[in-house]
Amino acid sequence: LSHLREALIAQVGRSRCRGVIVDVTALDVMDSFAVRTLRDIAHMARLRGAETVIVGIQPDVAFAMVQLGLTLKGVATVLDLEEGLAFLNRRTEERFVETRPKKPSGRG
Template identity: 70%
Template sequence: MSIGPALVSILRQGSYLIASIHTALDDSQMIRFQEDLIEQIGQHRSRGVIIDVAALDVLDSFGSRTLRNIAEMARLRGALTVIVGIQPEVAFAMVELGMGTGSVFTALDLEEGLAYLSSRVSSSSALST
């Protein structure tokens, strides 16, 4: 697993984490990604998480569920999650399969995702102060 190019990257951008999946992940890699991401939210005290899934070939029931779990865990850790880059054909297959991302917010691309986060995160932090 340690050889070859990285399967995912988790980058810090201010108070956000930008997690990109670079290739198709199998189930255990997906679980490891989930663990890494949740851990880093705590490490970096992140307020928002963007998960870029543009490179995923398929979002089947397991993949969708894992993304939902990540978003829920991140929420419990105080971070807001946005999923970006779901490809049109992947979206089609997810709907046909009967899957969705539930209540998790989605955006078309990274830019939209960041815009959404900054509108939500700054307003909620403004309220709390």
């Protein structure tokens, strides 16, 4: 997983992407190492200017994570890929509006 993490973060910088979707639909189990790795990926991507969203956490996995006290605090999660794309579209639009220079009012 550390190789995946390093490759992903390097690609974020190379492509200057604004969003990362991590699809965990196929995972039946997430242990503390996997959760910590996902959280680290999200935090590193944010430092490189990209938002991260985790999609597809299965109900049994979510239940087990809660029982074990494992959290993805500070990391967005949604049900599926479609919602993940919509989430990132909203977030990048919000960031664009926040960073766009304000036009002078012309009054003076």
